[in-house]
Amino acid sequence: MPDLLIELFSEEIPARMQARAAEDLKRLVTDGLVEAGLTYGGAEAFATPRRLVLAIEDLLGESPAVKEERKGPRTDAPEKALEGFLRSTGLTKDQLEARDDKKGQVWFAVIDKPGRPAAEIIAEVVEKTIRNFPWPKSMRWGSGTLRWVRPLHSIVCVLSDNGEANVVPLQIDGITAADTTNGHRFMAPEAIKVAGFDDYAAKLKRAQVVLSAAERADRIWNDATQMAFAQGLEVVEDKGLLAEVSGLVEWPVVLMGSIDDAFLNLPPEVLQTSMKEHQKFFSVKDKSGRIVKFVTVANRETADHGATILAGNQKVLSARLSDAKFFWENDLRVAQTNIESWTDALSNVTFHKKLGSQADRIGSVETLAREIAPIVGADVDAAEKAARVAKADLSSEMVYEFPELQGVMGEYYAREAALGDDVAAVAREHYQPLGPSDDVPTAPLSVAVALADKIDTLIGFWAIDEKPTGSKDPFALRRAALGVIRLVLESDHRFGLKTFVSDDDLIGFFHDRLKVFLRDRGIRHDVIDASLAMPNSDDLTLLVKRAEALQYFLSTDDGENLTQGFKRAFNILKQAEDKDGVEYSFGPDPKLAETDEEKALFAALDEAEAKISPAMEAEEFAAAMSAMATLRAPIDAFFEAVQVNAESEILRRNRLNLLHRISAACQSVADLTKIEG
Amino acid sequence: MSKIDRPTSFQEIILRLQSYWGEKGCAVLQPYDMEVGAGTFHPATTLRALGSKPWAAAYVQPSRRPTDGRYGENPNRLQHYYQYQVLIKPSPPDLQALYLGSLEAIGIDMELHDIRFVEDDWESPTLGAWGLGWEVWCDGMEVSQFTYFQQVGGHDCKPVSGELTYGLERLAMYVLGIDHVMDMPYNDPQTPIALTYGDVFRQTEQEYSRWNFDVADTDTLFKHFEDAEAECHRILDAEDVDPKTGQRIVMAHPAYDQCIKASHVFNLLDARGVISVTERQAYIGRVRALAKACADAFVTTEAAGAAA
Numbered sequence: 001m002p003d004l005l006i007e008l009f010s011e012e013i014p015a016r017m018q019a020r021a022a023e024d025l026k027r028l029v030t031d032g033l034v035e036a037g038l039t040y041g042g043a044e045a046f047a048t049p050r051r052l053v054l055a056i057e058d059l060l061g062e063s064p065a066v067k068e069e070r071k072g073p074r075t076d077a078p079e080k081a082l083e084g085f086l087r088s089t090g091l092t093k094d095q096l097e098a099r100d101d102k103k104g105q106v107w108f109a110v111i112d113k114p115g116r117p118a119a120e121i122i123a124e125v126v127e128k129t130i131r132n133f134p135w136p137k138s139m140r141w142g143s144g145t146l147r148w149v150r151p152l153h154s155i156v157c158v159l160s161d162n163g164e165a166n167v168v169p170l171q172i173d174g175i176t177a178a179d180t181t182n183g184h185r186f187m188a189p190e191a192i193k194v195a196g197f198d199d200y201a202a203k204l205k206r207a208q209v210v211l212s213a214a215e216r217a218d219r220i221w222n223d224a225t226q227m228a229f230a231q232g233l234e235v236v237e238d239k240g241l242l243a244e245v246s247g248l249v250e251w252p253v254v255l256m257g258s259i260d261d262a263f264l265n266l267p268p269e270v271l272q273t274s275m276k277e278h279q280k281f282f283s284v285k286d287k288s289g290r291i292v293k294f295v296t297v298a299n300r301e302t303a304d305h306g307a308t309i310l311a312g313n314q315k316v317l318s319a320r321l322s323d324a325k326f327f328w329e330n331d332l333r334v335a336q337t338n339i340e341s342w343t344d345a346l347s348n349v350t351f352h353k354k355l356g357s358q359a360d361r362i363g364s365v366e367t368l369a370r371e372i373a374p375i376v377g378a379d380v381d382a383a384e385k386a387a388r389v390a391k392a393d394l395s396s397e398m399v400y401e402f403p404e405l406q407g408v409m410g411e412y413y414a415r416e417a418a419l420g421d422d423v424a425a426v427a428r429e430h431y432q433p434l435g436p437s438d439d440v441p442t443a444p445l446s447v448a449v450a451l452a453d454k455i456d457t458l459i460g461f462w463a464i465d466e467k468p469t470g471s472k473d474p475f476a477l478r479r480a481a482l483g484v485i486r487l488v489l490e491s492d493h494r495f496g497l498k499t500f501v502s503d504d505d506l507i508g509f510f511h512d513r514l515k516v517f518l519r520d521r522g523i524r525h526d527v528i529d530a531s532l533a534m535p536n537s538d539d540l541t542l543l544v545k546r547a548e549a550l551q552y553f554l555s556t557d558d559g560e561n562l563t564q565g566f567k568r569a570f571n572i573l574k575q576a577e578d579k580d581g582v583e584y585s586f587g588p589d590p591k592l593a594e595t596d597e598e599k600a601l602f603a604a605l606d607e608a609e610a611k612i613s614p615a616m617e618a619e620e621f622a623a624a625m626s627a628m629a630t631l632r633a634p635i636d637a638f639f640e641a642v643q644v645n646a647e648s649e650i651l652r653r654n655r656l657n658l659l660h661r662i663s664a665a666c667q668s669v670a671d672l673t674k675i676e677g
Numbered sequence: 678m679s680k681i682d683r684p685t686s687f688q689e690i691i692l693r694l695q696s697y698w699g700e701k702g703c704a705v706l707q708p709y710d711m712e713v714g715a716g717t718f719h720p721a722t723t724l725r726a727l728g729s730k731p732w733a734a735a736y737v738q739p740s741r742r743p744t745d746g747r748y749g750e751n752p753n754r755l756q757h758y759y760q761y762q763v764l765i766k767p768s769p770p771d772l773q774a775l776y777l778g779s780l781e782a783i784g785i786d787m788e789l790h791d792i793r794f795v796e797d798d799w800e801s802p803t804l805g806a807w808g809l810g811w812e813v814w815c816d817g818m819e820v821s822q823f824t825y826f827q828q829v830g831g832h833d834c835k836p837v838s839g840e841l842t843y844g845l846e847r848l849a850m851y852v853l854g855i856d857h858v859m860d861m862p863y864n865d866p867q868t869p870i871a872l873t874y875g876d877v878f879r880q881t882e883q884e885y886s887r888w889n890f891d892v893a894d895t896d897t898l899f900k901h902f903e904d905a906e907a908e909c910h911r912i913l914d915a916e917d918v919d920p921k922t923g924q925r926i927v928m929a930h931p932a933y934d935q936c937i938k939a940s941h942v943f944n945l946l947d948a949r950g951v952i953s954v955t956e957r958q959a960y961i962g963r964v965r966a967l968a969k970a971c972a973d974a975f976v977t978t979e980a981a982g983a984a985a
Contacts, residue, residue: 140825302791
């Protein structure tokens with residue numbers, strides 16, 4: 001069976017788009033072929049900076065013939081209807097068959113669709129794919145109207161079978177498919193004639209093109225780590241950078257260079273960020289973790305083994321790091337003399353036009369940090385001071401240049417300002433957690449300021465009605481709320497959010513985030529609802545403790561059955577109350593208990609309530625629930641033996657009051673009405 | 678060692694680019710006689726990228742970025758610098774090869790250097806323009822921007838122009854192996870009166886840095902901005918047919934001069950630090966409105982290929 005090779009050769013495709021484009025090419029072409037009846041054995045797609053490639057194996061040589069039947073109008077239908085049917089089928093009246101149908105005679109068209117040669121189908125599918133390719137951004141060039149990610153230069157489209165290769169006739173906007181391509185732009189620019197994928201891949205490799213992005217990445221990583229290892233060093237892993245760099249070269253050549261001694265005193269984060277952001281260099285560290293060298297990936301071999309290229313790169317790096325060093329030294333001068341001048345300067349920086357300046361914001365974070373500090377065991381004055389300098393680095397030159405170093409620089413600078421390591425750490429840690437997998441700070445000062453910063457942000461944006469909607473959350477408020485939740489829960493701090501947050505809608509937002517958070521931890525949504533409905537649910541630690549105990553309780557046999565018993569009691573009570581228009585909340589009188597089961601229930605309630613109250617008082621939910629569980633058998637027995645709606649109104653009322661007592665005992669632990677099933 | 682003949686001065690690099698692009702068929706134009714932030718502002722690019730008429734031009738454009746002033750001290754940051762600009766419409770299929778040829782012409786040996794095309798989407802909010810292309814890296818250094826214009830002044834570019842922009846000082850420093858721009862030979866270092874870039878520009882960098890940052894009168898500048906904006910609209914509001922000659926004379930270029938002026942005044946105000954973050958967007962929007970109006974006018978003219 002034939003194999004198909006497609007290569008779309010263009011000017012340089014952005015690295016970040018290549019992998020996706022290869023997949024799209026494979027999907028669109030194979031889907032199109034299969035839809036037209038051409039099934040295949042296997043398909044693989046590749047991308048380099050200049051080409052998208054698709055190899056399909058064992059493709060049908062032609063699509064199978066199909067007989068298509070289409071039902072038309074009734075034979076006695078108006079002429080117009082028949083004309084329309086003939087037009088849509090492309091047949092003449094004498095080619096139709098009249099068949100009997102339930103409703104009379106109906107015209108049928110039987111269309112024999114002969115198989116079509118693969119080449120014809122491929123040409124159509126490839127053209128359609130190119131014209132409708134889902135590039136994130138595409139462009140026109142020259143005088144043409146075709147759109148591609150960058151100018152498309154040539155197309156290889158070769159169908160090969162039994163050693164014979166044929167070009168699939170195909171033309172798009174003046175580009176005619178052929179069986180020739182080009183090798184590496186600089187090292188092997190000559191035209192190459194190819195006869196199929198294996199031939200193509202082999203010839204390209206000789207022409208200094210590594211087709212597979214994974215192979216290029218492996219080569220880069222292996223060469224880089226080997227080179228570093230040979231000198232007792234280690235390359236700092238960066239998968240994103242590796243993927244990007246693999247998309248910038250067809251023939252990766254790894255070169256390792258030194259960082260001038262003058263820059264080795266810069267913080268490693270600065271070296272790494274500058275090298276990565278500006279130069280796409282990997283950092284290479286020594287045993288002590290200091291970054292001492294860099295790895296760059298060139299796109300070619302040279303007669304001088306990369307000496308010129310490396311010298312150039314080194315020079316560019318030195319210029320970049322001179323800038324960084326200049327910023328660092330300027331910043332240190334400010335940090336050592338008057339770090340708070342940076343905070344003052346933030347009064348000129350708008351945080352949000354409705355919320356004022358960054359300095360205003362820092363002021364309110366300071367106030368809030370003072371209030372939170374005692375709760376989390378931090379010194380009040382230290383918390384205020386830490387909040388004041390935590391964002392000072394936003395005024396520094398380094399953070400202006402590399403915004404992603406905010407906090408990291410702040411810690412260095414606060415140390416220089418001799419504010420103490422714990423205050424300095426706040427600058428970095430108060431931004432944490434930055435995502436669901438990021439660490440949560442544990443040092444009390446950091447927790448105080450991190451909470452104050454996030455809560456203040458949320459209060460502010462709620463006040464100006466800038467809440468997240470759908471997928472839009474430009475100020476990362478969901479992340480802030482989740483951060484608060486994790487900060488509270490992971491350090492077991494106890495306070496009601498309402499102490500600081502008066503907006504019920506914002507409390508609701510915290511609850512929504514908490515639900516998502518707890519659901520990810522396997523807690524049932526109805527359990528969360530049952531816990532949320534209880535008092536003090538703005539105390540997140542309490543809330544989670546209750547939910548966890550309830551989840552466990554419900555997983556036991558007693559728990560499940562008790563819930564059923566509770567619900568039965570609750571429902572009967574509710575119905576009676578609705579019907580009678582009164583609340584049965586008087587204490588039931590044990591003297592009116594008739595049966596043993598009823599008496600036993602009174603006794604069981606006395607005993608359980610005596611345990612539940614103190615347990616709840618002590619927030620020992622598990623104990624409260626196991627006390628509650630002892631009610632299961634008496635409740636079941638009671639319902640088995642006793643008719644609640646007794647003839648005697650006195651008995652009925654007493655029993656309804658008894659149901660209320662059951663319900664109240666259970667409800668004091670969690671709102672079991674919210675439990676499903 | 679190298680088969681490539683290396684230039685020895687800043688001006689030689691410029692001359693080589695001029696003759697290279699001249700030989701490749703570009704009209705070698707002169708710089709535009711107004712203060713602009715980049716070579717793109719020259720009407721030979723902004724306006725000529727519009728319309729259907731073929732165009733091929735190359736020129737040096739002195740460019741001013743007041744906020745980049747460093748009193749002549751920074752090794753490569755200047756408030757006044759030169760760009761080399763090439764614009765060809767429609768973009769030829771071998772534009773990349775032509776571009777690489779220009780690098781060889783100024784002494785970059787492709788056999789020894791590593792040239793890479795790194796994604797760079799170009800957008801000029803003030804010109805209402807965007808295009809796709811690359812930063813071109815030579816041994817890790819950005820030496821040019823390469824852009825296929827898709828839209829200018831809000832109009833689709835049909836055909837598409839290919840634009841090349843070389844930052845001349847940085848490129849020349851690299852080719853000549855110079856670490857500080859002020860040390861770069863401006864003319865042939867072997868001549869009796871050898872001049873460095875610093876001899877020519879150090880003092881002006883100091884003078885303009887001081888003026889840009891601290892002395893320029895902001896009230897006057899704000900007034901200049903308003904005046905230029907008003908004049909631009911006034912020019913475009915004039916009747917198409919000139920009552921004196923009876924001919925249709927749409928004054929797209931004089932109006933565009935006012936747009937350029939407004940843009941530069943905005944840059945000066947920005948350097949003086951008197952434009953807040955919110956106002957910034959509003960000012961950029963006002964300049965863009967002028968650019969669009971000028972583009973709207975230009976596309977109706979003969980130079981844009983509109984039927985006379």
